[in-house]
Amino acid sequence: SRGVSLILTPVLAQALHDLPIFNEAKAALGISHTALNQLRRRVAMRHRDQLDRWWRDRIDGLKTLPIDTFARCYGVHPDTVKAYHQRLVGPTQPGTNRTWEYQRVNQLMVMFLDHHADTGFTDLRHAKQNPAIPMGEYGYREETPQGPVYLFTSDTLVRAIPEFTLKRISRALEATGWVEASTWVNGEKPIPKPRRISGRRNLYYHVHRPNS
Incomplete structure:
Protein backbone atom coordinates (compact mmCIF):
# COMPACT_ATOMS: atom_id res chain seq x y z
CA SER A 1 0.00 0.00 0.00
CA ARG A 2 1.31 3.43 -0.92
CA GLY A 3 -0.94 5.30 1.53
CA VAL A 4 -2.92 8.44 0.80
CA SER A 5 -1.87 10.50 -2.22
CA LEU A 6 -1.83 14.28 -1.99
CA ILE A 7 -3.06 16.32 -4.93
CA LEU A 8 -1.05 19.48 -5.41
CA THR A 9 -3.73 22.06 -6.11
CA PRO A 10 -3.02 25.77 -6.73
CA VAL A 11 -4.42 26.53 -3.27
CA LEU A 12 -2.07 24.03 -1.64
CA ALA A 13 0.88 25.33 -3.63
CA GLN A 14 0.10 28.87 -2.47
CA ALA A 15 -0.15 27.67 1.13
CA LEU A 16 3.31 26.16 0.84
CA HIS A 17 4.65 29.46 -0.43
CA ASP A 18 2.96 31.33 2.43
CA LEU A 19 4.30 28.96 5.12
CA PRO A 20 8.08 28.98 4.73
CA ILE A 21 8.82 27.72 8.26
CA PHE A 22 8.76 23.93 8.14
CA ASN A 23 7.06 23.15 11.47
CA GLU A 24 4.42 25.83 10.92
CA ALA A 25 3.60 24.38 7.50
CA LYS A 26 3.47 20.86 8.87
CA ALA A 27 1.08 21.84 11.67
CA ALA A 28 -1.13 24.05 9.50
CA LEU A 29 -1.52 21.48 6.72
CA GLY A 30 -1.78 18.47 9.01
CA ILE A 31 0.57 16.31 6.98
CA SER A 32 3.62 14.23 7.75
CA HIS A 33 7.25 15.29 7.57
CA THR A 34 7.84 13.11 4.51
CA ALA A 35 4.72 14.32 2.71
CA LEU A 36 5.66 17.94 3.27
CA ASN A 37 9.15 17.36 1.89
CA GLN A 38 7.68 15.69 -1.17
CA LEU A 39 5.30 18.58 -1.77
CA ARG A 40 8.09 21.11 -1.40
CA ARG A 41 10.18 19.26 -3.96
CA ARG A 42 7.24 19.11 -6.35
CA VAL A 43 6.90 22.88 -6.39
CA ALA A 44 10.68 23.29 -6.62
CA MET A 45 11.06 24.98 -3.24
CA ARG A 46 14.11 24.74 -1.11
CA HIS A 47 13.60 25.16 2.62
CA ARG A 48 16.57 27.49 3.10
CA ASP A 49 15.51 29.73 0.24
CA GLN A 50 12.04 30.03 1.71
CA LEU A 51 13.41 30.91 5.13
CA ASP A 52 15.78 33.47 3.68
CA ARG A 53 12.91 35.13 1.85
CA TRP A 54 10.86 35.25 5.06
CA TRP A 55 13.70 36.89 6.98
CA ARG A 56 14.64 39.28 4.18
CA ASP A 57 11.03 40.47 4.01
CA ARG A 58 11.47 41.54 7.65
CA ILE A 59 14.97 42.96 7.33
CA ASP A 60 13.96 46.44 8.56
CA GLY A 61 12.67 45.02 11.82
CA LEU A 62 15.73 42.82 12.12
CA LYS A 63 17.95 45.89 11.82
CA THR A 64 16.10 48.06 14.34
CA LEU A 65 14.13 45.99 16.85
CA PRO A 66 15.68 44.52 20.00
CA ILE A 67 16.14 40.76 19.71
CA ASP A 68 13.52 39.83 22.30
CA THR A 69 10.99 42.27 20.82
CA PHE A 70 11.44 40.86 17.31
CA ALA A 71 11.13 37.34 18.72
CA ARG A 72 7.84 38.16 20.48
CA CYS A 73 6.40 39.96 17.45
CA TYR A 74 7.00 37.06 15.07
CA GLY A 75 6.94 34.04 17.38
CA VAL A 76 10.57 33.14 16.71
CA HIS A 77 13.11 31.94 19.26
CA PRO A 78 15.58 34.71 20.28
CA ASP A 79 18.55 32.50 19.39
CA THR A 80 17.19 32.18 15.84
CA VAL A 81 16.83 35.96 15.63
CA LYS A 82 20.46 36.36 16.72
CA ALA A 83 21.65 33.86 14.11
CA TYR A 84 19.80 35.52 11.24
CA HIS A 85 20.81 38.98 12.40
CA GLN A 86 24.44 37.86 12.30
CA ARG A 87 23.95 36.34 8.86
CA LEU A 88 21.89 39.05 7.14
CA VAL A 89 22.75 42.26 8.98
CA GLY A 90 26.11 41.75 10.63
CA PRO A 91 27.61 41.39 14.09
CA THR A 92 26.05 44.52 15.61
CA GLN A 93 23.37 43.43 18.05
CA PRO A 94 19.85 44.80 17.58
CA GLY A 95 18.70 46.53 20.71
CA THR A 96 21.42 49.17 20.64
CA ASN A 97 18.92 51.41 18.86
Whole structure:
Protein backbone atom coordinates (compact mmCIF):
# COMPACT_ATOMS: atom_id res chain seq x y z
CA SER A 1 0.00 0.00 0.00
CA ARG A 2 1.31 3.43 -0.92
CA GLY A 3 -0.94 5.30 1.53
CA VAL A 4 -2.92 8.44 0.80
CA SER A 5 -1.87 10.50 -2.22
CA LEU A 6 -1.83 14.28 -1.99
CA ILE A 7 -3.06 16.32 -4.93
CA LEU A 8 -1.05 19.48 -5.41
CA THR A 9 -3.73 22.06 -6.11
CA PRO A 10 -3.02 25.77 -6.73
CA VAL A 11 -4.42 26.53 -3.27
CA LEU A 12 -2.07 24.03 -1.64
CA ALA A 13 0.88 25.33 -3.63
CA GLN A 14 0.10 28.87 -2.47
CA ALA A 15 -0.15 27.67 1.13
CA LEU A 16 3.31 26.16 0.84
CA HIS A 17 4.65 29.46 -0.43
CA ASP A 18 2.96 31.33 2.43
CA LEU A 19 4.30 28.96 5.12
CA PRO A 20 8.08 28.98 4.73
CA ILE A 21 8.82 27.72 8.26
CA PHE A 22 8.76 23.93 8.14
CA ASN A 23 7.06 23.15 11.47
CA GLU A 24 4.42 25.83 10.92
CA ALA A 25 3.60 24.38 7.50
CA LYS A 26 3.47 20.86 8.87
CA ALA A 27 1.08 21.84 11.67
CA ALA A 28 -1.13 24.05 9.50
CA LEU A 29 -1.52 21.48 6.72
CA GLY A 30 -1.78 18.47 9.01
CA ILE A 31 0.57 16.31 6.98
CA SER A 32 3.62 14.23 7.75
CA HIS A 33 7.25 15.29 7.57
CA THR A 34 7.84 13.11 4.51
CA ALA A 35 4.72 14.32 2.71
CA LEU A 36 5.66 17.94 3.27
CA ASN A 37 9.15 17.36 1.89
CA GLN A 38 7.68 15.69 -1.17
CA LEU A 39 5.30 18.58 -1.77
CA ARG A 40 8.09 21.11 -1.40
CA ARG A 41 10.18 19.26 -3.96
CA ARG A 42 7.24 19.11 -6.35
CA VAL A 43 6.90 22.88 -6.39
CA ALA A 44 10.68 23.29 -6.62
CA MET A 45 11.06 24.98 -3.24
CA ARG A 46 14.11 24.74 -1.11
CA HIS A 47 13.60 25.16 2.62
CA ARG A 48 16.57 27.49 3.10
CA ASP A 49 15.51 29.73 0.24
CA GLN A 50 12.04 30.03 1.71
CA LEU A 51 13.41 30.91 5.13
CA ASP A 52 15.78 33.47 3.68
CA ARG A 53 12.91 35.13 1.85
CA TRP A 54 10.86 35.25 5.06
CA TRP A 55 13.70 36.89 6.98
CA ARG A 56 14.64 39.28 4.18
CA ASP A 57 11.03 40.47 4.01
CA ARG A 58 11.47 41.54 7.65
CA ILE A 59 14.97 42.96 7.33
CA ASP A 60 13.96 46.44 8.56
CA GLY A 61 12.67 45.02 11.82
CA LEU A 62 15.73 42.82 12.12
CA LYS A 63 17.95 45.89 11.82
CA THR A 64 16.10 48.06 14.34
CA LEU A 65 14.13 45.99 16.85
CA PRO A 66 15.68 44.52 20.00
CA ILE A 67 16.14 40.76 19.71
CA ASP A 68 13.52 39.83 22.30
CA THR A 69 10.99 42.27 20.82
CA PHE A 70 11.44 40.86 17.31
CA ALA A 71 11.13 37.34 18.72
CA ARG A 72 7.84 38.16 20.48
CA CYS A 73 6.40 39.96 17.45
CA TYR A 74 7.00 37.06 15.07
CA GLY A 75 6.94 34.04 17.38
CA VAL A 76 10.57 33.14 16.71
CA HIS A 77 13.11 31.94 19.26
CA PRO A 78 15.58 34.71 20.28
CA ASP A 79 18.55 32.50 19.39
CA THR A 80 17.19 32.18 15.84
CA VAL A 81 16.83 35.96 15.63
CA LYS A 82 20.46 36.36 16.72
CA ALA A 83 21.65 33.86 14.11
CA TYR A 84 19.80 35.52 11.24
CA HIS A 85 20.81 38.98 12.40
CA GLN A 86 24.44 37.86 12.30
CA ARG A 87 23.95 36.34 8.86
CA LEU A 88 21.89 39.05 7.14
CA VAL A 89 22.75 42.26 8.98
CA GLY A 90 26.11 41.75 10.63
CA PRO A 91 27.61 41.39 14.09
CA THR A 92 26.05 44.52 15.61
CA GLN A 93 23.37 43.43 18.05
CA PRO A 94 19.85 44.80 17.58
CA GLY A 95 18.70 46.53 20.71
CA THR A 96 21.42 49.17 20.64
CA ASN A 97 18.92 51.41 18.86
CA ARG A 98 17.81 53.31 21.94
CA THR A 99 15.80 55.83 19.96
CA TRP A 100 13.24 53.26 18.86
CA GLU A 101 13.02 51.78 22.34
CA TYR A 102 12.54 55.17 24.01
CA GLN A 103 9.84 56.11 21.51
CA ARG A 104 8.05 52.82 22.06
CA VAL A 105 8.04 53.13 25.87
CA ASN A 106 6.83 56.72 25.56
CA GLN A 107 4.01 55.59 23.27
CA LEU A 108 3.00 52.74 25.59
CA MET A 109 2.95 54.98 28.66
CA VAL A 110 0.75 57.54 26.90
CA MET A 111 -1.66 54.77 25.89
CA PHE A 112 -1.62 53.29 29.39
CA LEU A 113 -2.42 56.56 31.16
CA ASP A 114 -5.10 57.43 28.62
CA HIS A 115 -6.91 54.27 29.74
CA HIS A 116 -5.98 53.94 33.43
CA ALA A 117 -5.09 57.37 34.84
CA ASP A 118 -8.52 57.83 36.44
CA THR A 119 -9.31 54.27 37.47
CA GLY A 120 -5.99 52.54 38.11
CA PHE A 121 -4.67 54.76 40.91
CA THR A 122 -5.82 55.74 44.38
CA ASP A 123 -5.90 59.48 45.03
CA LEU A 124 -3.08 60.07 47.52
CA ARG A 125 -5.13 62.70 49.37
CA HIS A 126 -7.81 60.14 50.15
CA ALA A 127 -5.23 57.57 51.25
CA LYS A 128 -3.72 60.09 53.68
CA GLN A 129 -7.15 60.90 55.10
CA ASN A 130 -8.12 57.26 55.45
CA PRO A 131 -5.22 54.78 55.73
CA ALA A 132 -7.66 51.90 55.25
CA ILE A 133 -8.09 52.84 51.58
CA PRO A 134 -5.97 50.38 49.58
CA MET A 135 -3.50 51.25 46.87
CA GLY A 136 -5.01 51.32 43.40
CA GLU A 137 -4.35 48.58 40.89
CA TYR A 138 -1.21 50.37 39.68
CA GLY A 139 -0.39 52.72 42.55
CA TYR A 140 -1.27 56.21 43.77
CA ARG A 141 -2.01 59.49 42.02
CA GLU A 142 -0.58 62.63 43.63
CA GLU A 143 -1.96 66.00 42.56
CA THR A 144 0.72 68.68 42.28
CA PRO A 145 0.76 72.26 40.93
CA GLN A 146 2.57 70.90 37.86
CA GLY A 147 -0.03 68.20 37.25
CA PRO A 148 -0.69 64.65 38.47
CA VAL A 149 2.20 62.40 39.42
CA TYR A 150 1.64 58.64 39.24
CA LEU A 151 3.38 56.54 41.87
CA PHE A 152 4.22 53.08 40.52
CA THR A 153 5.92 50.25 42.34
CA SER A 154 8.45 48.18 40.41
CA ASP A 155 5.87 45.44 39.90
CA THR A 156 3.07 47.70 38.72
CA LEU A 157 5.36 49.59 36.34
CA VAL A 158 6.25 46.34 34.59
CA ARG A 159 2.57 45.36 34.50
CA ALA A 160 1.76 48.70 32.90
CA ILE A 161 4.39 48.20 30.16
CA PRO A 162 4.95 44.43 29.94
CA GLU A 163 6.78 44.66 26.62
CA PHE A 164 10.06 45.62 28.34
CA THR A 165 12.04 44.86 31.48
CA LEU A 166 12.02 47.22 34.46
CA LYS A 167 15.54 48.41 33.70
CA ARG A 168 14.67 49.31 30.11
CA ILE A 169 11.36 50.94 31.07
CA SER A 170 12.91 53.15 33.73
CA ARG A 171 15.82 54.07 31.47
CA ALA A 172 13.44 55.09 28.69
CA LEU A 173 11.12 57.02 31.01
CA GLU A 174 14.06 58.98 32.37
CA ALA A 175 15.41 59.69 28.88
CA THR A 176 12.03 60.96 27.64
CA GLY A 177 11.21 63.11 30.65
CA TRP A 178 8.61 60.95 32.39
CA VAL A 179 10.68 60.64 35.56
CA GLU A 180 13.25 62.96 37.06
CA ALA A 181 16.89 62.20 36.39
CA SER A 182 18.17 60.01 39.19
CA THR A 183 21.28 58.28 40.41
CA TRP A 184 22.33 55.09 38.66
CA VAL A 185 24.07 52.33 40.58
CA ASN A 186 26.55 50.14 38.70
CA GLY A 187 24.77 50.89 35.45
CA GLU A 188 21.47 49.55 36.74
CA LYS A 189 17.99 51.06 36.92
CA PRO A 190 17.33 54.44 38.57
CA ILE A 191 16.54 54.22 42.25
CA PRO A 192 12.84 54.89 42.95
CA LYS A 193 11.96 57.21 45.82
CA PRO A 194 10.94 55.85 49.23
CA ARG A 195 7.52 56.98 50.47
CA ARG A 196 5.49 56.10 53.55
CA ILE A 197 1.82 55.87 52.61
CA SER A 198 -0.95 54.57 54.87
CA GLY A 199 1.67 53.54 57.41
CA ARG A 200 3.59 51.40 54.91
CA ARG A 201 6.97 52.32 53.48
CA ASN A 202 7.58 51.43 49.85
CA LEU A 203 9.63 52.51 46.86
CA TYR A 204 7.79 54.32 44.08
CA TYR A 205 8.61 55.54 40.61
CA HIS A 206 7.23 59.08 40.36
CA VAL A 207 5.93 59.28 36.79
CA HIS A 208 4.44 62.42 35.27
CA ARG A 209 3.65 63.47 31.74
CA PRO A 210 6.63 65.24 30.17
CA ASN A 211 6.56 69.04 30.45
CA SER A 212 3.80 68.88 33.06
